[in-house]
Every structure is written in structure tokens, then in C-alpha cells.
Amino acid sequence: MGAPSKYSLKAGCLSFVSNYIEETVPFENIRYIKAQDKVCSIYVKGFDPFETYIPLSKLYDQLPKDLFIKVNRSCIVSIEEVASINKHYIYLRDRTKISIAEQHYDDIKKCHEEYLASLRAHKDDKKIELEISKYHLLDISPVPTFVIEMIFEDDTPVDFKFKYVNKAGASLFNVDDKDKLLGKTYNEVFSDKDKLWINFYSPTALTGISRNIVAKSNPIEKELYVRCYQPFYLHVVSLMQDAEIVRSAFAKSHV
Helix, strand or coil, rough: CCCCCCCCCCCCCCEEEEEEEEEEEEHEEEEEEECCCCCCEECCCCCCEEECCCCHHHHHHHHCCCEEEEECEEEEEHHHEEEEECCCCCEECCCEEEEECCHHHHHHHHHHHHHHHHHHHCHHHHHHHHHHHHHHCCCCCCCCCEEEEEEEECEEEEEEEEEEEEEHHHCCCCCCHHHCCCCCCCHHHHCCCCCHHHHHEEEEECCCCCCEEEEECCCCEEEEEEEEEEECCCCCEEEEHHHHHHHHHHHHHCC
């Protein structure tokens, strides 16, 4: 892992020595850092963790305090990775659970709330529309696909708006033209006011945690297998399939 010396600092990056090699990792790629038995493991996006003998305190000194927070004596977490918080644990987007030291709870909660507020304040609608336009590549996909934007009132999810729908998605809901869904909200299109989908999508829109469910859709009286993920804050991509077809395909593949 290398001695904790002979490394130079680089703007916007965490610098350290791992396996006798000087390493730099951009701040935005760091998920969390955990110390155990004098070794710090630096967990990054898309790679195996780095290990270093650099003390946790020295690593923390390099990190911007508005983006990273110490959650206990041996762990630092990127606020961007935090999905939810309670008095005892934080849960990251990949469902990693990390214990919280009681004295850090208020600071963690405040930092996370400020981060979410900054996302709302800096939401770039033009950039989001440009990104959504790329989903037109899925127009001919046989898998019903939707991009939705959640609507909240006082932090309570109340509805969502259809921002993209492919042809298969319109057909699934027996709509002859997808333009009849685009720009409309769920409550405008469907009269049943079913809260199931609003409640299912809202955690993903807020926290970025991907989810799946098998549930009956009241508007079409059909059981669906639904997967969803967050492409950007307060938005969700939803992939829907007839649950019976999914079960049939799974059964055939295991014959």
C-alpha cells in the first residue's frame, strides 16, 4: 500500500500513495472512505477500492467539507452518495449501510438537506430536456419505457409528469398516440388516482436508488414488472413489462 509520504496535492483530487504508487482520484468519483487497522480503503465509482496507510484525518483534510462529511470515527462519506438517513445509519445509493456516531447526526442531516436544496436550486431545465431527447433512440424498443418528473407539494409526492414515452409504452396503456401522454400528469390522464406508482417512483426520484416491483396497474388491469432508476434529480426512467411474459421467459430459460 506504500508509505504515507511523497505524494503531491492536485486541485479537485484526493492524493495518496497506494502500493507504492502515487494516486489521485477526482473528488466526484469518491463514494466513501473507511479506516480499519491503520489502513484506509477509498471506495470509488467504477473501480475496486484503493488501500493506503495515509491516516483518515489527513485524507479528510484534503476533502471539501461541503461535499464530504465524517459519519463516525472511521468513515467519511460523499454527501452525493447518501440516499437516506436515520438516527443510527445512513444508507447509500447502492444500499450500503453505515453506522452514524450520535454526535455527527445533526451535521450529517443538515449537510444532506443543504445538498438536496442546492440540486433543486440549480436544476437546469434546458440541459435536462436535452438529455431526455436522447431517449428517442428507444422509440422502437419493444420494452415500454417512460421518463417522468415527480411533482411534490411540501415534500409530499402528489403526481408525476410524462416527459418521454415510447410507442410500446403508449400501447401498454392502450393509448393510440404517445403525444396524448407527453406533458400530461398521471392524474390528468388516468381517473383512478392510484397512489401506487407515485409512491413507488418518488424514493428513486429523491435518492437515486434503483427499484423494482411486481404490481397490478389499475388503469390497464394487468400485473406489471417495473424497474426504475434516476437519470437526474427528481426524474425517473421506468421500464415496464407484462409480469406474465417475464415469468414465462424466465421459466423457459431454466428448462
